[in-house]
Structures are given as C-alpha cells and as structure tokens.
Amino acid sequence: MQREEKQLDMLLEAVLNRLNDIKHSIGTMIHRLENEYETINWPTFLDNFALISGHLTGLTKILSSEIGTPLRNLTVLPLLLTPERDEPLLQLTEGRIPVFSHDLVPDYLRTKPDPGAESRMATHEAKANNLLTETAMKQVAQYTKVISHVWDIVSKAKEEWDSEASRPGIQQTSSMADTQALVAAVGLGNGLAIVGPGGVPNSGIMIPPAIRQASPMSAVSPSGAGPLGKMPSGIKTNIKSANQVHPYR
Structure with missing residues (x-):
C-alpha cells in the first residue's frame, strides 16, 4: 500500500510539474499577444505554440504511463464543503478559487461536460448525421467556391506586390542630356x-x-x-x- 501511495505521489508531482510548464507557456504567449502584438512575427508565434504542444504531449505520455495506479481508476471526493472563504485554498489555486462550496464542487470535480453543453452537442451531431448527401455536396461546393475566390484575391494581391517590389522605388529625377551639358x-x-x-x-x-x-x-x-x-x-x-x-x- 505504501508503495502504491509513493508511486501515486510521484505521478501527481510529475503531472503538476508538467501542468506548471503548460501554464507558464500559455501565460508567456498571452503576454506577448497583448504587449508585443506590433512586433511579434509568425515564426515566434509558432515557436511558442510548439512549446505548448510539446508540454501537452509530455503530459499525455505521463498520464498514459504504467507508473502506479492509473488516475482514471481513482475517484476524487471533497472532504470539506463550506461557503466561507478559504485562504489556504485561495493560495493553492493562485487566487482562482476562494471558496469550496456546494455550488462550485460539481463544476470543479466533474468528469463530463456540462449537461446543457452536452445536449446541444448531441443535437448538432444528430443534425449533421441526418444531413442528405446531395445537400452536403452542395454546401461543400459552395464552400470550395468561396475559398477559391479568396485564394484568387490573395494571389492577385501577391502578384501586384511582387511587381511593385521589382520596380525601382525612387523615380528618375535626372536628365542625361542635362548631365552631358553640365559636363561639357x-x-x-x-x-x-x-x-x-x-x-x-x-x-x-x-x-x-x-x-x-x-x-x-x-x-x-x-x-x-x-x-x-x-x-x-x-x-x-x-x-x-x-x-x-x-x-x-
């Protein structure tokens, strides 16, 4: 029993470390988007996104490992519910959860989506499954036509920019005849x-x-x-x- 508890503690520590890395990466990206939106370029944005993706991949590998008891087999139960402000909980959650009351526990400890969101998702899936093939093909053709039109506009604009870039930026302000007369x-x-x-x-x-x-x-x-x-x-x-x-x- 002690061995399983020790393995569970190691697993939870690894998960928490990876979650902190993900949180730090997401916070860095949000900070750059809010304060460096005028100077940030696309490669830098992709690097930040790749860093977040790498942390998520590492977290998935940790959760899918065979160290100790899988977390999906464990159940989390609240030990104390109170409507009063809990300072240790507030510090532990970095100011996100001030109280652990009966109204908040179902949202924080749920393992399935919200019932309302789940019902709406089921409605959309049923509507998509009942869509006729002919109607779907028409919608796909219309969508392809819109994408092609946008692609033509972008391509034309690119050609114009390339032609303007190939032209001399400064117009000629001298005359060869006047230059020769001055030299003579x-x-x-x-x-x-x-x-x-x-x-x-x-x-x-x-x-x-x-x-x-x-x-x-x-x-x-x-x-x-x-x-x-x-x-x-x-x-x-x-x-x-x-x-x-x-x-x-």
Missing part, C-alpha cells in the same frame, strides 16, 4: 559667356584659364582686346605711332 560646360566651357574686358565674363562666371585656352570661343588675350592671334589692326597702329612719337613732343 565644366570640362570644355561649352555654352558659357565670352570673357569681356578685365577677364570677367558677361554672365558673371569666371572661366578658368585652362578652359579659356582649350575653348577657341572663350580664349582671349591677357589684355582683353580679343581672341588670341586676332589682334585688331587699329590697336597695332596706335602702338606703333606711340613708339614713333617723342615723349616730350
């Missing part, structure tokens, strides 16, 4: 104003000497008289006459 203006001086007297261009832009020498249109002499190699004849004559005239005359 910086490198060759194309399109810039001709430098006037004093080396200042008419447009207010100073052209570097290297560009002035490379571009025939913008190349000028240091004196600002005109293009290189094309000195006006009037200036030459004035210079010659100035050399011939005596400074004190």
Whole structure:
C-alpha cells in the first residue's frame, strides 16, 4: 500500500510539474499577444505554440504511463464543503478559487461536460448525421467556391506586390542630356559667356584659364582686346605711332 501511495505521489508531482510548464507557456504567449502584438512575427508565434504542444504531449505520455495506479481508476471526493472563504485554498489555486462550496464542487470535480453543453452537442451531431448527401455536396461546393475566390484575391494581391517590389522605388529625377551639358560646360566651357574686358565674363562666371585656352570661343588675350592671334589692326597702329612719337613732343 505504501508503495502504491509513493508511486501515486510521484505521478501527481510529475503531472503538476508538467501542468506548471503548460501554464507558464500559455501565460508567456498571452503576454506577448497583448504587449508585443506590433512586433511579434509568425515564426515566434509558432515557436511558442510548439512549446505548448510539446508540454501537452509530455503530459499525455505521463498520464498514459504504467507508473502506479492509473488516475482514471481513482475517484476524487471533497472532504470539506463550506461557503466561507478559504485562504489556504485561495493560495493553492493562485487566487482562482476562494471558496469550496456546494455550488462550485460539481463544476470543479466533474468528469463530463456540462449537461446543457452536452445536449446541444448531441443535437448538432444528430443534425449533421441526418444531413442528405446531395445537400452536403452542395454546401461543400459552395464552400470550395468561396475559398477559391479568396485564394484568387490573395494571389492577385501577391502578384501586384511582387511587381511593385521589382520596380525601382525612387523615380528618375535626372536628365542625361542635362548631365552631358553640365559636363561639357565644366570640362570644355561649352555654352558659357565670352570673357569681356578685365577677364570677367558677361554672365558673371569666371572661366578658368585652362578652359579659356582649350575653348577657341572663350580664349582671349591677357589684355582683353580679343581672341588670341586676332589682334585688331587699329590697336597695332596706335602702338606703333606711340613708339614713333617723342615723349616730350
């Protein structure tokens, strides 16, 4: 007898440990769904669900093991029923059961569903069993049509998202012609104003000497008289006459 009681205690301890693991996993998932619903992803949710499923599988293996007397052969009877608040019971159940009264015992110790729920379930099962084959096939066809329509909508939306993802996200904001004109203006001086007297261009832009020498249109002499190699004849004559005239005359 003591051996059976010891095995029963070991079995109950293993069941309680597994139930605590399941409770902790469920509480963690509920906490994440309530506080991390904006950042939680599908793989994380599946991992939490797989953890709960693993704990349930372990609990099933423990209950189906041959350690001691199977729990299904045991009967649980209340030793004391009272409508008054029971503090040890409240602490043992983590605040879920404050009293162990006559009204609550049938709900906590029942081994079958509620009679009302059981009767409604039986009604639905009978209705499903009496359903004609032709009516059932029509309902299945209608359900399949709805699922196919939803699938088409989802597939079309997926194709649109994929096509939008393949397109460049930023529209083109440059012009190749303008880029080439800018490069020609910086490198060759194309399109810039001709430098006037004093080396200042008419447009207010100073052209570097290297560009002035490379571009025939913008190349000028240091004196600002005109293009290189094309000195006006009037200036030459004035210079010659100035050399011939005596400074004190």
